[in-house]
Amino acid sequence: xxxxxxxxxxxxxxxxxxxxxxxxxxxxxxxxxxxxxxxxxxxxxxxxxxxxxxxxxxxxxxxxxxxxxxxxxxxxxxxxxxxxxxxxxxxxxxxxxxxxxxxxxxxxxxxxxxxxxxxxxxxxxxxxxxxxxxxxxxxxxxxxxxxxxxxx
Numbered sequence: 001x002x003x004x005x006x007x008x009x010x011x012x013x014x015x016x017x018x019x020x021x022x023x024x025x026x027x028x029x030x031x032x033x034x035x036x037x038x039x040x041x042x043x044x045x046x047x048x049x050x051x052x053x054x055x056x057x058x059x060x061x062x063x064x065x066x067x068x069x070x071x072x073x074x075x076x077x078x079x080x081x082x083x084x085x086x087x088x089x090x091x092x093x094x095x096x097x098x099x100x101x102x103x104x105x106x107x108x109x110x111x112x113x114x115x116x117x118x119x120x121x122x123x124x125x126x127x128x129x130x131x132x133x134x135x136x137x138x139x140x141x142x143x144x145x146x147x148x149x150x151x152x
Contacts, residue, residue, distance in 0.1 A: 031066040033067065033068040033069070034147040035068060035069070035071075036139055037070065037150045037151070039078035040078040046152055053152055055096055058103075067102065069104075070102060070103050071104040071142055072104075073135050074106065074108065079135075084124035084125060087126060105129035105130065106130060107130065108138070109132060109134065110134050110135070
């Protein structure tokens with residue numbers, strides 16, 4: 001090979017080297033999926049479906065070596081699912097949360113305050129949930145962060 005050929009081959013190798021580095025790095029990184037689930041009904045069957053979707057997605061991605069972060073956001077009548085005093089699915093929530101560590105629950109504070117005014121008492125929320133300012137806004141924020149939206 002003459003000097004020109006060596007020079008061209010070296011330039012070509014330098015040009016494609018970053019591409020190989022990116023592919024190798026990408027192959028070793030775990031893919032991160034994100035799912036926001038919307039529950040606005042006082043219906044245990046709807047919440048059980050949301051919890052089942054959560055477990056199924058988690059198990060499938062785990063079997064592929066991938067992660068998924070899930071947040072179930074409850075507002076309107078769906079807040080009953082996260083109320084410590086009225087939730088018919090508290091045990092299923094605890095069980096699912098223990099199995100799916102990346103699962104979060106958002107309880108709408110607007111709905112909570114409205115229920116407190118109507119019922120004249122403080123509304124207790126289950127320990128697994130975090131009170132968010134507004135359920136609708138939380139769903140928007142999650143989607144802006146790349147979460148995919150699901151309404152069971």
